[in-house]
Amino acid sequence: MSARNRGPLVLAGLLLGVGLGGFVDGILLHQILQWHHMLSTPLPPDDVVRIKVNMFWDGLFHALTWVMTLAGVWTLWRVGQRSDVPWSTRTFVGAMLAGWGLFNVVEGVLDHQLFDLHHVKPGPNQLAWDVGFLVFGVLLIAVGWALGRAGREDRVPRGGLRVPHPAH
Structure with missing residues (x-):
């Protein structure tokens, strides 16, 4: 068994990043700031039908982000049972950031564009907000990727003590 099998840890981080990134979007932009909803219908803002439609689609969106988060937790649990996957905070956090960025880029391209x-x-400057959302997503992917690459040198056994990576 190779101690360099980081794929399962990266997958867990990506799934959690996508799910948690979706929750940040839904909770912050949909609910707290109320800038938009998953399906922003072009009816008057006080229309009961519009409110119900928006709540329904936001609910489906949150159900999907919950499923992604649950899949990430389940994958992480399975990773924790494997001795061939080294623990690396940098790899895991990098994958989570990349997953969040992936969520932003895919959601931004599909739903916004x-x-x-x-x-x-x-409203005014909506294209700038949409582009900023995409740029933030790309930055998250880049930072996550760099952090994940740095984590390739980590080799942490199950006891939690850091072991230097052997020379190549």
Whole structure:
């Protein structure tokens, strides 16, 4: 068994990053700031039908982010039972950041640009907000990737003591 099998840890981090990134989007932008909803319908803002439609689609969105988060937790649990996958905080956190960035890029391209379901902050400068959302996603992916690469040198056994990586 190779002690360099980081794939399962990266997968767990990516799934958790996508799920938690979705929760940040849904909780912060949909609920707290109320800038948009998953399906921002073009009806008057006080229309009961619009409110129900938006709540339904936001609920489906949150159900999906919950499933992604649960999949990430389940994957992480399975990783913890494997002796061939070294623990690395940098690899795991890097994968989570990359997953969050992946969520932003995919959601931003599909929902904001391609399908025009909603925008980050509709109104004046909405394109700037949408582009900023994408740029933030790309930055998260880049930082996550760099952190994950740095984590390749980590080799932490199950006891939690750091062991130097053997020379190549």
